[in-house]
Amino acid sequence: MKKLLSGNEAVARGFYENGGRVAVAYPGTPSTEILENMVQYKEKINSQWSPNEKVALEVGIGSSFGGARTLVAMKHVGVNVAADPLLTVTYSGIKGGFVLVSADDPGMHSSQNEQDNRYYAKFAKMPLLEPSDSGEAKDFVGLALEISEKYDTPVLLRTTTRISHTKTVVELKEREEHDGLLGFEKNPSKYVMVPANARKRHPTVEERSIKLTELAETIDVNRVEMNKKEIGVITSGIAYQYVKEAFPEASVLKLGMSFPLPINKIRAFAEAVETLYVVEELEPFIEEMIKAEGIPVIGKEVIPRCGELNVEIVRRALSPEKEEPLTTEKVDEKSLPSRPPVLCPGCPHRGVFYTLNKLKAVVTGDIGCYTLGVQPPLSAMDSTIAMGASIGVNIGLEKALGIDFSRQSVAVIGDSTFMHSGVTGLMDAVYNKGSNTILILDNRITAMTGRQENPGTGYTLMGEETREVDLEALARAIGVEHVRKVDSYDLKALKDVIREEMDRPEVSVVITYNPCMLIRRKKFDIKKYRVNEDKCINCGICLKVGCPAVVKNEDETKSHIVESLCTGCSVCAQVCPKDAIELV
Amino acid sequence: MNEVKNILLVGVGGQGVLTASEILSEALMLEGFDVKKAEVHGMSQRGGSVNSHLRYGQKVYSPLIEEGKADIIFSFELVEAMRFSKYLKEGGFIVCSNEKIVPNSVYFGTVKYPKDPAAVLKEAFGKSFYLIDAVKIAEELGNIRFANVVLLGTVSHLMKISDKSMKDAIGNMVPEKTVEGNLKAFQRGKELAG
Numbered sequence: 038m039k040k041l042l043s044g045n046e047a048v049a050r051g052f053y054e055n056g057g058r059v060a061v062a063y064p065g066t067p068s069t070e071i072l073e074n075m076v077q078y079k080e081k082i083n084s085q086w087s088p089n090e091k092v093a094l095e096v097g098i099g100s101s102f103g104g105a106r107t108l109v110a111m112k113h114v115g116v117n118v119a120a121d122p123l124l125t126v127t128y129s130g131i132k133g134g135f136v137l138v139s140a141d142d143p144g145m146h147s148s149q150n151e152q153d154n155r156y157y158a159k160f161a162k163m164p165l166l167e168p169s170d171s172g173e174a175k176d177f178v179g180l181a182l183e184i185s186e187k188y189d190t191p192v193l194l195r196t197t198t199r200i201s202h203t204k205t206v207v208e209l210k211e212r213e214e215h216d217g218l219l220g221f222e223k224n225p226s227k228y229v230m231v232p233a234n235a236r237k238r239h240p241t242v243e244e245r246s247i248k249l250t251e252l253a254e255t256i257d258v259n260r261v262e263m264n265k266k267e268i269g270v271i272t273s274g275i276a277y278q279y280v281k282e283a284f285p286e287a288s289v290l291k292l293g294m295s296f297p298l299p300i301n302k303i304r305a306f307a308e309a310v311e312t313l314y315v316v317e318e319l320e321p322f323i324e325e326m327i328k329a330e331g332i333p334v335i336g337k338e339v340i341p342r343c344g345e346l347n348v349e350i351v352r353r354a355l356s357p358e359k360e361e362p363l364t365t366e367k368v369d370e371k372s373l374p375s376r377p378p379v380l381c382p383g384c385p386h387r388g389v390f391y392t393l394n395k396l397k398a399v400v401t402g403d404i405g406c407y408t409l410g411v412q413p414p415l416s417a418m419d420s421t422i423a424m425g426a427s428i429g430v431n432i433g434l435e436k437a438l439g440i441d442f443s444r445q446s447v448a449v450i451g452d453s454t455f456m457h458s459g460v461t462g463l464m465d466a467v468y469n470k471g472s473n474t475i476l477i478l479d480n481r482i483t484a485m486t487g488r489q490e491n492p493g494t495g496y497t498l499m500g501e502e503t504r505e506v507d508l509e510a511l512a513r514a515i516g517v518e519h520v521r522k523v524d525s526y527d528l529k530a531l532k533d534v535i536r537e538e539m540d541r542p543e544v545s546v547v548i549t550y551n552p553c554m555l556i557r558r559k560k561f562d563i564k565k566y567r568v569n570e571d572k573c574i575n576c577g578i579c580l581k582v583g584c585p586a587v588v589k590n591e592d593e594t595k596s597h598i599v600e601s602l603c604t605g606c607s608v609c610a611q612v613c614p615k616d617a618i619e620l621v
Numbered sequence: 622m623n624e625v626k627n628i629l630l631v632g633v634g635g636q637g638v639l640t641a642s643e644i645l646s647e648a649l650m651l652e653g654f655d656v657k658k659a660e661v662h663g664m665s666q667r668g669g670s671v672n673s674h675l676r677y678g679q680k681v682y683s684p685l686i687e688e689g690k691a692d693i694i695f696s697f698e699l700v701e702a703m704r705f706s707k708y709l710k711e712g713g714f715i716v717c718s719n720e721k722i723v724p725n726s727v728y729f730g731t732v733k734y735p736k737d738p739a740a741v742l743k744e745a746f747g748k749s750f751y752l753i754d755a756v757k758i759a760e761e762l763g764n765i766r767f768a769n770v771v772l773l774g775t776v777s778h779l780m781k782i783s784d785k786s787m788k789d790a791i792g793n794m795v796p797e798k799t800v801e802g803n804l805k806a807f808q809r810g811k812e813l814a815g
Contacts, residue, residue, distance in 0.1 A: 039650070041646055041647065041650050041656060041658070067661075146661040147661070170657075198661060199659055199684055199685070202659065202660055202661055202662060203657055203658065203659040203660075203684040204646060204656070204657065204658040204659075205655075205656070205657050205658075205681075205684070206650060206655060206656060275684075278682040278683045278684065279682070279683050281682040282682040282683045347683065347685050347687065348683045348685070348687055349687050349688070366706075366707050367706060367707075367745040367746065368703045368704075368706045368707070368741065368742070368745055370703075370704060370707065371732075372732065372735065373700055373703055373704050373732065373735070374700065374723075374724050374726050374727045374730065374732045374733065374734055375724070375726050375730070375732070376633065376668070376669060376670040376700075376701070376724045376726065377669055377670075377724075377726065378634065378668065378669030379667075379668045379669065379724075379725060381667045381668070382667070413726075413729045413730075414725070414728075414729050487662075577728065580725065580728045580729075583725050584725070585667060585668040585724075585725060587725075588723050588725075589723075589728070602667075
């Protein structure tokens with residue numbers, strides 16, 4: 038049967054078809070839908086969200102040690118969080134097939150950097166597969182599990198946004214069971230990586246790398262598509278598609294397995310073509326290894342390192358002389374207003390950032406929907422680095438600039454991000470006697486990635502009810518004496534409580550609560566507000582809450598509320614100096 | 622010959638751009654084409670600019686449409702049609718819903734929402750620009766959610782996608798009790814394409 042599947046759906050399907058047993062992840066764009074789509078196979082596959090990527094990877098290691106075919110998925114920066122166990126499980130090796138999916142985000146559609154995670158394959162000494170469409174994404178999961186079990190190694194399957202979020206036609210197959218390895222056998226010299234054991238494992242890893250190189254030379258996913266000899270291109274992943282479209286007559290060496298590199302195959306290909314290029318997105322990962330072998334090749338001299346590639350970029354890079362001029366624009370794009378993503382109507386974060394803006398606070402921020410608090414008109418975020426970093430950065434600013442500075446500053450972190458990696462920062466603040474004010478924006482969901490359950494929501498990925506983390510009790514247990522909860526739609530309470538806690542020369546935690554309006558399983562009591570035009574003086578203050586539902590009327594003489602968008606959160610009504618915004 | 626057709630769907634988060642793209646791509650697969658559909662999602666926010674690249678033919682490589690190569694720009698909002706109009710090829714069509722959604726950014730920046738974007742598009746693209754009162758038609762049919770299917774009717778007619786595939790795809794994708802209404806909306810949209 039044929040079906041249109043995204044790369045993420047295809048990875049889930051591939052894991053199902055190839056006897057997958059346990060799948061673990063922390064959500065992160067563009068990887069999230071892999072686990073969301075795993076749930077449909079819950080009869081066979083045990084799937085779960087872990088609190089962060091490191092825990093997810095460790096759960097995966099345990100599952101593999103128990104002999105189950107295992108998949109762990111995360112976005113590129115998530116692998117940084119999981120890097121510690123990753124770089125040792127490549128020493129110990131695995132038992133049940135183990136595939137780590139890293140979904141990279143060239144172009145940073147929804148990420149803070151565009152690191153190229155193929156380097157992790159080299160760094161951790163694990164084989165690397167790079168699918169070029171959904172069909173390959175599905176097949177490569179099976180291939181990865183096979184290689185993993187045969188060579189006793191985790192395998193890195195690296196996708197990118199244009200693989201993860203592109204639907205292509207895929208042929209579905211039935212599931213095959215692979216339960217032959219199930220069961221845990223004690224084997225400390227393999228599973229206990231104390232120095233004495235790890236020293237013995239390291240040479241094994243090096244021998245494995247040699248065998249994997251032999252595999253790369255012969256494996257059919259590393260294939261030559263011989264055509265005209267003028268141009269030869271070595272490529273992988275999504276870049277293969279751009280090359281094929283831009284240069285249908287070029288000869289291509291497509292690397293489905295791009296680490297270890299099949300150097301003999303590459304050398305033979307180089308000798309068979311006149312000019313050899315490497316076309317790869319982001320870093321010169323393949324190119325550097327080819328050049329190190331002394332094979333002449335053109336790569337990043339003409340192909341950009343920054344951002345995504347596309348057909349046009351590849352065509353212009355490889356044949357600049359032939360390019361036709363760009364079409365003339367019939368509409369002046371610069372005359373158009375920008376339309377960045379914004380906090381939704383009714384978002385419980387809006388009032389918090391409106392308040393922080395009014396308090397002129399220095400806000401160390403974090404990663405989630407609420408990072409949008411940086412944008413005008415809310416304009417209330419001053420740093421964002423990584424998951425959980427808001428608290429550490431806030432502590433550092435206080436260490437550098439003293440308590441007076443700290444009185445003007447808060448850290449802002451979401452519930453899911455706090456449990457991911459903010460808890461340890463909070464311990465630091467208490468332990469090192471800070472005076473930091475930490476706002477936990479608790480919207481009862483991991484919202485930014487599309488509303489996933491987390492340890493605070495009371496539900497698992499598989500839809501079962503479970504215990505909820507009590508954030509207030511957790512903060513108290515860490516030693517925070519001043520923990521306060523505030524209704525995030527109550528602007529006066531927000532302002533009073535945050536001001537008080539900023540002034541306090543001790544660590545305090547303010548939990549602002551109200552659920553994300555988009556949580557599917559919750560029922561919301563939606564009210565509607567409207568502008569009483571007799572009272573509205575067109576001062577524009579209500580527009581400063583930055584709500585998509587609050588606009589001006591057609592002739593821009595009054596404010597207007599788009600009824601279909603309004604959820605009745607009342608934040609705009611609270612800021613109106615003339616009480617002109619009324620309940621319908 | 623391997624001719625690849627390109628449809629670029631654009632609009633504002635929450636308008637149903639991705640669902641419309643889903644229906645179209647399903648219909649094209651039923652027609653027997655190789656299909657690729659690329660978009661960026663994962664963010665829950667409503668109100669940002671959204672686009673979906675849809676390509677089909679005997680064999681499709683790149684999932685992304687190049688500037689100046691779209692056969693159709695299928696827009697749910699007027700300014701978004703303007704923003705992406707550079708993707709249109711000579712001889713291509715713009716099918717646009719007669720909707721204006723003003724972003725909050727206009728109140729704080731220097732760039733205003735254009736006074737009459739439909740007039741600008743008509744001026745620039747003439748008969749290649751189809752302005753569809755999709756929301757009004759959907760209201761007449763009793764459910765404003767049918768608006769996207771009105772537009773799909775127009776687009777699929779211009780792309781010569783068979784009725785059967787479109788109707789099968791709509792039937793597969795929309796809730797069962799709305800199928801009949803959606804098919805009426807589809808018919809109305811088709812008629813508008815002339």
